[in-house]
Amino acid sequence: MTDWYEILLLTGILAVAAWLLVRIYLPLRRLNEMIRRVRQGEQVHAWELHGPKLIRQAARALSELSEEYNAIRHSRQRADVQLKQVLSTIEEGVVVVDQAGLIQLANESFKRLFVLEHDLVGKRLREQIQMFEVNDIVSHTLETGEEQGDFISYQRTQDEKLTTRSYRLNGTPVQDRQGTVFGCLLVVADFSRLKEMESVERQMVASVSHELRTPLAVFKGYLEALADLEKKGKPETRRILDVLGRHSNRLNQLVEDLLVLSRVEERALSPIFEPVKISEFLDRVIADSSHFVGSGTQVIFEIEPGIDVIHMDAFRMEQVFHNLIDNAQRHSESSRPIRIEVRRDPASSDYHFCVKDAGMGIPSDKLPLIFNRFYRVDRARSRMRGGTGLGLTIVQEIMRAHGGNAWAESELGEGTTVWVSLPDRHAHDASTPG
Secondary structure, three states, rough: OOOHHHHHHHHHHHHHHHHHHHHHHHHHHHHHHHHHHHHHOOOOOOHHOOOOOOHHHHHHHHHHHHHHHHHHHHHHHHHHHHHHHHHHHHEEEEEEOOOOOOOEEOOHHHHHHHHOOOOOOOEEEHHOOOOOHHHHHHHHHHOOOEEEEEEEEEEEEOOOOEEEEEEEEEEEEEEEOOEEEEEEEEEEEEEEHHHHHHHHHHHHHHHHHHHHHHHHHEEEEEHHHHHHHHOOOOOOOHHHHHHHHHHHHHHHHHHHHHHHHHHHHOOOOOOEEEEEHHHHHHHHHHHHHHOOOOOOEEEEEOOOOOOOOOOOHHHHHHHHHHHHHHHHHOOOOOOOOEEEEEEEOOOOEEEEEEEEEEOOOOOOOOHHOOOOOOOOOOHHHHHHOOOOOOOOHHHHHHHHHHHOOEEEEEEEEEEEEEEEEOHHHHHHHHOOOO
16 A cells, blocks of 8 residues: 555656646746847747746747847947948048047048058057057047047158158047946048148249249339439330340240149140141141240151041140240250150050150159149259249149140250150040940
């Protein structure tokens, strides 16, 4: 009897244990597995779990929580992608630093401005950029919770050249809803180009003022002399009028060159392309240039066989050649000819024109500067011969408006060759699908 009682008791205990296992333990274990999956960002569903009502309710709540969590996570991921896209399109450098000085976010512009190639997230800003002004703004922003701003200039090596960069820094505190500062947003704007333009503008104003000073002083002095001679009745009026006329022409040429340069730079100069027979064009250019080329200087041209008609803006290209011939004449010996050559580049099909003088040549270190405004290799000689210092600048800008370029080659004692390139517009239009 006792044995049967013990067997029944054991069976009952096992039955209860089995019921607890099936109804309680296994659902709880399954619920724990669902919680782990939610933490990993997976979606769970209430129908995955069977068991007592309380556990089913917990599973249903967990399913709803999982859905909300995934919606928030996906929304945050989309926001992160949009933020990265926005940051990647702006030119300003943007970096977010936390209270510990660790970088939480940095866009590509920030890395480009400070020449940083590796990933910056998680690294200490002070170790990546060892510039006092940058780190000082971030530190003050984190400490005070107030916006900070400053301008900085520093030198860096770019394309094997030492360049000066100018940046505008602006630090903004990042705060939570309670106003607690937990980070700093630093925005860096590159003002280098603006500084360069301001410098060029100052140099141009100074150069123009310098160019105007001499002829204006001559005008003033000779007008006073004319008045004095008229009183004394001395026959020197013709010589003084010749001097005044020469300087008047110089002033007019300077103003004309400045107006042409202004129109080109404002993109108001739009070339009108037309077919031009190049031999007739050069004949006309040389004939027209005879008024400023001395009778002792010969201008000759040579055209590569096969080149006949070129599409270009004839009026603007006349300006180019007049400037090049005038420049060559100023630096040539009168007994040696000025040569014009027309070739075609077999690689690009561009037309290349060059004007060669037989002067003293230009030192190699000064050759890249000759297209700058008002630059003269020999200032005294150029002023004596009436140059404005804008001729080659105008040539380069007109060629760029045509889609080409200008450059120079020179050897001391052998002369200088100025090249201009002109794309074959007719060939380009013919190859473009209609």
